[in-house]
Amino acid sequence: MSEEQSDPLYILLLSIHGLIRGTEIELGRDADTGGQVKYVVELAKKLAEDPRVGRVDLMTRQIFDPKVSDDYSVPEEQIGEKAFIIRIPCGPKRYLRKEVLWDYLAEFSDYAIQYFRKRGNVPDVVHGHYADGGYVGAQISRLLGVPYIFTGHSLGRVKKERLIENGMDLPKMEARYNIGKRIDGEEYALDVATMVVASTDQEIEEQYKFYENYNPKRMRVIPPGVDLENFSPPRRNMGRPQILDKVERFLVDARKPPILAISRADERKNIERLVHAYGQNHLLRDQANLVILAGNRDNISAMDSGTKRVLTNLLLLMDRYNLYGSMAIPKRHEPEDIPAIYRWAARQKGIFINPALTEPFGLTLLEAAASGLPIVATNDGGPIRIIGNCKNGLLIDPLNVDEISKTLQKLIEDRNLWNTYAGNGLKNVAKFYSWRSHVKSYLSSTRKILKSNDYKRTIVTESKSKLPTIEKLIITDIDNTLLGNPDGTARLVELIKRAGKKVGLGVATGRRVRSAVNILKEWNVPVPDLLITSVGSEIHYGKRLANDRAWKHHLNYKWKPARVREVLAELPGLKLQPQIDQREFKISYYLDPEKAPDKRAIIKHLRGNKLQTKVIHSHDSYLDILPIRASKGLAVRYLMMKWGLAPEQILVAGDSGNDEEMLIGNNLGVVVGNYSMELRHLHGKHKIYFAENTYADGIIEGIEYYKFLEEN
Numbered sequence: 001m002s003e004e005q006s007d008p009l010y011i012l013l014l015s016i017h018g019l020i021r022g023t024e025i026e027l028g029r030d031a032d033t034g035g036q037v038k039y040v041v042e043l044a045k046k047l048a049e050d051p052r053v054g055r056v057d058l059m060t061r062q063i064f065d066p067k068v069s070d071d072y073s074v075p076e077e078q079i080g081e082k083a084f085i086i087r088i089p090c091g092p093k094r095y096l097r098k099e100v101l102w103d104y105l106a107e108f109s110d111y112a113i114q115y116f117r118k119r120g121n122v123p124d125v126v127h128g129h130y131a132d133g134g135y136v137g138a139q140i141s142r143l144l145g146v147p148y149i150f151t152g153h154s155l156g157r158v159k160k161e162r163l164i165e166n167g168m169d170l171p172k173m174e175a176r177y178n179i180g181k182r183i184d185g186e187e188y189a190l191d192v193a194t195m196v197v198a199s200t201d202q203e204i205e206e207q208y209k210f211y212e213n214y215n216p217k218r219m220r221v222i223p224p225g226v227d228l229e230n231f232s233p234p235r236r237n238m239g240r241p242q243i244l245d246k247v248e249r250f251l252v253d254a255r256k257p258p259i260l261a262i263s264r265a266d267e268r269k270n271i272e273r274l275v276h277a278y279g280q281n282h283l284l285r286d287q288a289n290l291v292i293l294a295g296n297r298d299n300i301s302a303m304d305s306g307t308k309r310v311l312t313n314l315l316l317l318m319d320r321y322n323l324y325g326s327m328a329i330p331k332r333h334e335p336e337d338i339p340a341i342y343r344w345a346a347r348q349k350g351i352f353i354n355p356a357l358t359e360p361f362g363l364t365l366l367e368a369a370a371s372g373l374p375i376v377a378t379n380d381g382g383p384i385r386i387i388g389n390c391k392n393g394l395l396i397d398p399l400n401v402d403e404i405s406k407t408l409q410k411l412i413e414d415r416n417l418w419n420t421y422a423g424n425g426l427k428n429v430a431k432f433y434s435w436r437s438h439v440k441s442y443l444s445s446t447r448k449i450l451k452s453n454d455y456k457r458t459i460v461t462e463s464k465s466k467l468p469t470i471e472k473l474i475i476t477d478i479d480n481t482l483l484g485n486p487d488g489t490a491r492l493v494e495l496i497k498r499a500g501k502k503v504g505l506g507v508a509t510g511r512r513v514r515s516a517v518n519i520l521k522e523w524n525v526p527v528p529d530l531l532i533t534s535v536g537s538e539i540h541y542g543k544r545l546a547n548d549r550a551w552k553h554h555l556n557y558k559w560k561p562a563r564v565r566e567v568l569a570e571l572p573g574l575k576l577q578p579q580i581d582q583r584e585f586k587i588s589y590y591l592d593p594e595k596a597p598d599k600r601a602i603i604k605h606l607r608g609n610k611l612q613t614k615v616i617h618s619h620d621s622y623l624d625i626l627p628i629r630a631s632k633g634l635a636v637r638y639l640m641m642k643w644g645l646a647p648e649q650i651l652v653a654g655d656s657g658n659d660e661e662m663l664i665g666n667n668l669g670v671v672v673g674n675y676s677m678e679l680r681h682l683h684g685k686h687k688i689y690f691a692e693n694t695y696a697d698g699i700i701e702g703i704e705y706y707k708f709l710e711e712n
Contacts, residue, residue, distance in 0.1 A: 008054025009446065011047060012123035012140070014133040015040040016090070016108060017098035020060045021071045022079030024335050028295025031266040031306050032098050035363035036153045039224060040129050041079065043442075046225065046435045048083035052443055055082050057123070059112060061101070062087035065094040068608075071259045088112055097304060099178040101132055102185070103685065108667035109139045110637065110647045116144070117641055125149060125446055127197075131156060131182045132484035134189030142192060142629040143637055145554045147449045150193040153361055156182040157210040159268060162357040165399065166267075176306070187213055187630065191612055192628060194449050197222050197442075200385035203360050206382065212607045220445050223385065225435035233338050233372035233426055234347040241340030243333055247675055250328035251289050256293040258350040259408055260373070262364050265294040265310040270355045270378070270398050272313050277404035279321030284409045289348070290327040293341070297331050342371035347420060351376055351411050355385065355398045362386050365393075366433050369425035374418055391431045392425030470504035470529065473645060473647060474707065475662070476653040476699055478509040478516060481672050482697030483523050492696040493525055499709050506639075508532035508632045510624065510658055512583060513540050530639065535616050535624045535658055536632040538583035539639070551638065555585045558612045559627040567609045571597055574623060585630055589623040596623075616660040619676060633661025640667070651708050655679070663688055670702030 018037040019026050027040060044058040058079075063072040071077070072095075077085040080429050088111045091104030116122045119340050127149040128137025134150045141148035160179050164170075173179050190196065190213040197220055198204050204219045248254040259278065263269040271294060278290045292314065297303065300311050318327050333341075345352065346492035352368035353376040362382030369386070375393035387393050396407050411418060417709050474496065476482045482491055496505050505528045509516050513533040518529065531540045537555060539548035564587055568574055573596025577588040597605070599617045606613050606625075614626040634653075640650060647666035654663055654671065657678035663669035669688040671679055672695060689705050691698035703709055 008052060009125065009443075010055045010123045011053060011057070011123065011446075012126045012137075013040055013044055013056065013058045013129065014060075014103070014127065014137045014140075015058065015129045016061050016102060016132040016136060017096075017130065018060070019063075019068060019072055019095070020058070020085060021069070022077055025350070026296070027335070027338075028262075028264045028293065030097070030295070030304055031251045031264050033295075034264045034266075034359055036130060039361070039363060041085075042225065042227065042435065043438075044083045044085075045080045046439050047442070048080045050439055050443060052447075053082065055084070056080075057084050057086045059086045059088055059115075061090045061503065063093065064301070068095050086115060086599050097306075098130070098132060099176070102181045103176060105132060105136050106139075107686065108136050109143075110640070110666040112136070112140055113143065113637060113641045114646060117644055122146065124450065127151070128189060129153060131185040131189070135185035138189045138192035139634075143634055143641070145557070145629070147194040147446075148189075148192050149195045149446070149449075150189040151197045152186055152208070154268070154358060155207050155210075155360065156186055158207050158358050158360075161210075162268070166357065187211055187607075190214070190608065192290050193218060194221055194470065195445060197445075199224050199361055199382050202384050203381050207358075207360065212604050215353070215610065220441075222438060222441045223389075223433055223446065224361060224363060224366065224382075225438035226370050226429060226433050228362070228370055228430055228434060231342065231367045231370040233370075234343040238343060238347070241344055242338065242474065243330070243337035243341050244344060246330035246333065247291055247341070249327045250325070250330070252325035252690040254289070254481060257288045257348050257412055258345045259288050259412075260293075260341065260350055260352050260368075261344045261354070262292050262293045262341075262352075263354070265297075265307045265314075267306065267310060268357050269294075269310075270357050271310065272317060273398065273401055274353065274355045274404060275314060275317040275321070275323075275327070276550035277401045277408065278327070279317060279323055279406040280401065281409060284405060284412065285323070285326055288411070288412050291322065291326070291341075291345070292329045293333055293338075293351075295330065296333065297314060303631075338367070339371065342373060344369055346372035346422065349415070351408060351418075353404075353408065355396065355404060356380075359383055368428055369393075369429040372410055372422050372426055374421035374425065376404075376411060380506075386433075390425050390428035392421045392428065413473060423501060460607070470498075470643070470645075470661045471502045471649060472641075473504045473506055473529075473643075474653070474699070474703070474708075475506040475508050475530075475532070475650060477655060478507050478511060478519065480655045480695065481566070481653055481659075481675060481699070482507065482525065482696055483519065484674065485697065486523065488694075488700070489523050489525060492700055495700060495703070495709070503709065504529040506530040506532065508536065508635065508652070508654075508662060510535045510618070510622075512581065513538060513545060517545070530633045532632055532639075534586040535626060535630070536635040536662075537583055537626050537630045539635055550642075551635070552585070555627040555630050556640070557627065557629055559585065560611060561587055563609070564606070564611055564613060564625050567606060567611060568602075568625070571602065571605060573597070585627050587625040589625075591617070591621055591623045593620050616658045618678065620678075623638050624658070631661050636662045636667065637665070651703065651706060653702060668702075668706050670699055670705075672698030672702075674698070 018032045018431050044056045048056040090108040122144045125147045126137045126141040128134040130153050352373040360381040378398040379395040527543045539551045573592040575590045581588045612628040616624040650667040652662045656676040671690045674694040689702050691701040695703045
């Protein structure tokens, strides 16, 4: 089928953090609102303009906070004829920096699933941006059974190495950046991704290679686009830009060429080292001014700690080098000021510099080039590709103050070189970095994915629930949760029976389905309405134990059981359980904790052999290997969407590590009193109740705590 004959694509973009809206993006407001935010908004708009695309949803976090605009609380914002920003509840209502969002991302996934249920269809492809969007996108794509695209933008492992080089110790790094969870999120996204979009070959070859799940065959270079209508060179009749009033008040001689830097006030952007380079070079100070737009500020002391630290240091350096009259750092600027100040700097024969410690993207470099400015940039990622293509500037080591200083001086002094770079930039940025070429490459790659893989949707969102009488559902583990105390089990069964047809019972267990049915019969528990068995790898319904075939199809993706057994045979301390405990989508082992590697090492070993799997470790004695899309937790979320139940309509109960994924999220979780220590770290987590009573009585206690069976 040709592209023209194909149905228009429904594309989901995910950018969880940052202040995202369709117009007047607050770039530089804080460390989380930078080029990545602008890129995803522009990508959504430009994709939606293509006739091959039917709808684009850019999904982000909904925010209710008097400190930010009410725009960020609106559930749906239309930003183009076929493009929308969809805001999803996630954690506290207030604005949070990205580093503290990790504990709430399961909630985001749950609410996103409900959004698709309300719409009545699911996207053709999911594209996650940055580590947190990458993690959520991987979860959603696994559940929906659609292809997944990941763009890391700034990568955690690279940032970690740069911060170490910059003198930061690991405990401080972990406390400030939550770097461990960020890297784990990126590893997970890479594990699931069908395609990874990078802006340069260097990003693929020198940055992603540090990851356990590095697979260059799945990576594509699609250079970022720039809005050539908004960013253009100076014209003769160009009026005086308003931003100059804010810049010139700092400067004794505003006619000097400006060295212009535009970025967030973030340590990674390395602006402080730029001020050192300028301040120490008296000849450069005589020849040029330094102009820094580092976001907007009203009261530095009221800003977040990272932004406060950078801005304070900039002002202290300004004082240390006595740069009054030659360095401008205005407090505020508007979005429309950015194109204007680029054009002003070009007319003044200035330079644009991006000295960031790492720069996989480089949107400001493209904007500057399109405005007629030569560039100086860090010898990393995007700048290498941009300057290689456009021949419009010089690269520097961002840690070498002397090199930064001398490179700026060279470009200021050599007018012929300046003219050459300015002309090259104008010509080549249009050739290599237009949005039209970006969208063309993006959609071509996406179509290839859809044609080359059997991505049939596994969730029948068009049909009404087949369990119409069930308004609430209790799902519980069997061993040591539902079962363990005969009197408690009888009390729970009677409680559910009295609740009537509006309440259903489900079980989620590591047992195979027949074993589960038999043990329940022994304990006088009726066959549940649904059974999630074999650690989430099978779903059955009712007394006939009807198999959910769509779930089987969903799990078959990249499942290579023979290869898994072969690879794990190389590890000590693992012994296959009897054949009766092996299933089509579950490989089970006994684990000797004294001899076997830990869970992380087992995952790394599987990844190293290009196997995408789910690893479940429970009771320190058992190991289950499942398809990448399988688990109790994902099965619960699949059922939630398939049967149209909101997270608050589902109560789950468990006692051990293989229950963790179904306990977290926005459903109601109950951990019974006899729980395994593997779940101890969930104390205090959102919507997880630790009961004092054991076994089924603990479930009853949780039901009473949540008032789950009371009429709404």
